[in-house]
Amino acid sequence: MPSPLKRLNALVQDAFEASGHDRRHGQVVPSARPDLCQFQCNGAMPAAKGKGTPPRAVAEGVAALLRASGAFASVEVAGPGFINLVCSDPWLGERAREALTEGRLGVPVSEDGPVLLDFGGPNVAKPLHVGHLRSAIIGDCLQRLHRFLLDDRGPGWRGRGRVVSDIHLGDWGTQMGMLIEAVREAQPALPYFDPAFSGPYPGTSPVELSDLEAMYPAMSARCKDDPAAAERARAATRELQSGRAGYRALWRHFVDVSIAAIRSDFAVLGVSWDLWLGESDSQASIPDMLRDLESRGVSAVSEGATVIHLGPAGEGDGPPPLLLVKSDGGYLYGTTDLATLRQRASQGFARILYVADRRQSLHFSQVLAGAAKAGYLRASGRDVRAEHVAFGTVNGKDGKPYKTREGGVMRLGALLSEALDKAQDRLNSGGMAVDLGVEERARVARQVAVAAVKFADLANPRTSDYVFDLEKFMLFEGRTGPYLLYAAVRMKSILRKAEERGFRPGRLGDPAPQERDLFLRLLSLPEALERASEGSAPNLLCDWAYDLSGAFSTFYQGTNILREVDAHRRGHWLALTQATLRALELVLGLLGLEIPERM
Numbered sequence: 046m047p048s049p050l051k052r053l054n055a056l057v058q059d060a061f062e063a064s065g066h067d068r069r070h071g072q073v074v075p076s077a078r079p080d081l082c083q084f085q086c087n088g089a090m091p092a093a094k095g096k097g098t099p100p101r102a103v104a105e106g107v108a109a110l111l112r113a114s115g116a117f118a119s120v121e122v123a124g125p126g127f128i129n130l131v132c133s134d135p136w137l138g139e140r141a142r143e144a145l146t147e148g149r150l151g152v153p154v155s156e157d158g159p160v161l162l163d164f165g166g167p168n169v170a171k172p173l174h175v176g177h178l179r180s181a182i183i184g185d186c187l188q189r190l191h192r193f194l195l196d197d198r199g200p201g202w203r204g205r206g207r208v209v210s211d212i213h214l215g216d217w218g219t220q221m222g223m224l225i226e227a228v229r230e231a232q233p234a235l236p237y238f239d240p241a242f243s244g245p246y247p248g249t250s251p252v253e254l255s256d257l258e259a260m261y262p263a264m265s266a267r268c269k270d271d272p273a274a275a276e277r278a279r280a281a282t283r284e285l286q287s288g289r290a291g292y293r294a295l296w297r298h299f300v301d302v303s304i305a306a307i308r309s310d311f312a313v314l315g316v317s318w319d320l321w322l323g324e325s326d327s328q329a330s331i332p333d334m335l336r337d338l339e340s341r342g343v344s345a346v347s348e349g350a351t352v353i354h355l356g357p358a359g360e361g362d363g364p365p366p367l368l369l370v371k372s373d374g375g376y377l378y379g380t381t382d383l384a385t386l387r388q389r390a391s392q393g394f395a396r397i398l399y400v401a402d403r404r405q406s407l408h409f410s411q412v413l414a415g416a417a418k419a420g421y422l423r424a425s426g427r428d429v430r431a432e433h434v435a436f437g438t439v440n441g442k443d444g445k446p447y448k449t450r451e452g453g454v455m456r457l458g459a460l461l462s463e464a465l466d467k468a469q470d471r472l473n474s475g476g477m478a479v480d481l482g483v484e485e486r487a488r489v490a491r492q493v494a495v496a497a498v499k500f501a502d503l504a505n506p507r508t509s510d511y512v513f514d515l516e517k518f519m520l521f522e523g524r525t526g527p528y529l530l531y532a533a534v535r536m537k538s539i540l541r542k543a544e545e546r547g548f549r550p551g552r553l554g555d556p557a558p559q560e561r562d563l564f565l566r567l568l569s570l571p572e573a574l575e576r577a578s579e580g581s582a583p584n585l586l587c588d589w590a591y592d593l594s595g596a597f598s599t600f601y602q603g604t605n606i607l608r609e610v611d612a613h614r615r616g617h618w619l620a621l622t623q624a625t626l627r628a629l630e631l632v633l634g635l636l637g638l639e640i641p642e643r644m
């Protein structure tokens with residue numbers, strides 16, 4: 046089913062064509078002046094160019110046809126030839142009955158190819174920080190959005206595999222050698238370090254997460270002023286990468302221990318991934334990739350290192366070359382990313398999104414340019430659309446990157462428990478959720494805390510920085526997660542109260558004048574999702590949800606559903622409330638928010 050806007054487009058395009066003009070001039074957009082009209086078309090001016098007809102005359106010709114279509118309450122030509130459109134209430138009512146009584150609320154299933162989302166990207170043995178949190182929140186929202194648009198509901202669903210998320214763990218850098226070296230210093234007698242040991246290696250890890258987290262910064266600091274230690278760590282990294290069995294076994298423990306912690310941290314947030322692959326998973330394919338690049342003359346050797354030149358003339362201008370193999374034979378971040386991209390493209394993904402900090406822009410522009418030059422962004426005759434979905438920094442109130450009170454990096458766990466405390470305070474001070482049992486109350490507090498943190502993050506245009514201010518995020522009024530949860534809970538309670546009195550949603554009628562705005566918002570859902578997907582812009586979903594609940598409030602202020610005696614009108618209002626709730630639930634669900642039953 047085409048969206049209402051697409052239908053309007055078709056109507057106006059047909060009218061342009063029927064008046065002898067190119068259809069593409071019949072593009073319709075929501076009005077920039079909602080006080081004057083609902084939609085507008087500005088195509089008469091370009092259509093009139095070079096034809097010797099004044100644009101107003103072109104617009105009048107088109108308008109006459111549109112008036113006869115029956116879809117509009119008014120079609121007016123304004124200024125130099127703007128066509129201002131107001132839909133008729135029966136037309137809006139018809140569109141709403143089509144769209145809102147159906148499971149997808151009028152959003153068509155997208156025909157786009159499969160999408161791979163690379164987000165989260167935490168590093169083994171290093172604490173998660175707010176950057177990883179942003180990547181996880183934005184990435185998870187995009188994952189939910191693409192799953193909905195492509196009708197892929199995850200494992201077991203028929204659409205399985207059209208949307209795949211991969212956490213892309215940082216599990217292969219020099220930090221791994223440092224950790225191996227640190228364990229060797231502390232427990233040199235372990236079999237992992239005995240080259241003569243033939244296995245099997247112990248099944249339980251010699252270290253826990255807390256050990257890793259203490260060992261890594263200590264070793265990293267030492268390597269800075271102890272060249273011998275630094276060299277041993279580098280050697281351990283190289284040996285690990287070239288497959289030394291004991292190091293591999295030890296490394297596996299590091300990874301498993303980290304994954305367990307990361308999983309449980311992110312489970313609190315309700316974020317999950319299909320694949321838990323990492324940088325290390327590209328390792329086996331690197332030699333083949335390097336041979337391929339060399340044999341086709343894509344890579345070059347420069348000062349002992351293997352690189353891909355990205356500048357137009359090979360040297361000089363353009364981004365700096367993508368470094369693939371260091372002069373000592375080691376691989377880099379760009380090497381694993383290029384090899385991973387090549388694998389993903391060959392698996393048939395049509396779009397690949399990297400949700401990562403804006404500070405990695407140079408890295409991704411190099412990897413993507415290198416991939417383009419290597420021809421890796423074309424697979425089975427199709428272009429693969431690979432993009433860096435960059436985001437800004439989370440700052441503290443002092444405008445500097447967010448730190449804890451003690452000045453360290455903010456740990457995800459600590460951040461969430463602070464948010465939880467605040468949510469509980471807020472419920473207490475607002476006298477909310479008072480008549481709920483202990484368990485339900487705790488669940489509501491968690492839902493409010495998570496909604497506050499996620500919504501605050503998603504509501505900003507993703508490339509801008511924002512200030513992390515839990516007080517503000519947790520407010521129940523204004524553009525916040527808690528406000529939107531509350532708006533949805535209020536709709537639920539209206540429907541529940543009605544049901545208690547035996548009133549059920551009836552047939553959705555045509556909009557009354559004070560309901561038009563709400564109808565129009567509901568009918569704009571398909572375009573909101575399309576634009577959010579196109580621009581990887583969760584903030585558009587936040588805006589949409591916020592505007593929808595505003596439109597609902599305005600409608601609701603002027604009605605008294607439960608006191609209404611006209612059963613048709615009451616049934617219509619309840620149907621409208623139910624449709625609004627379903628749309629809000631859908632979009633809040635895409636944002637990763639869970640709505641409480643009561644609050």
Ligand code: ARG
Nearest residue numbers: 163166167168213215382401
């Ligand atoms: N592990 C990286 C970091 O902590 C982020 C990974 C982003 N994804 C990628 N394919 N490079 O900065």
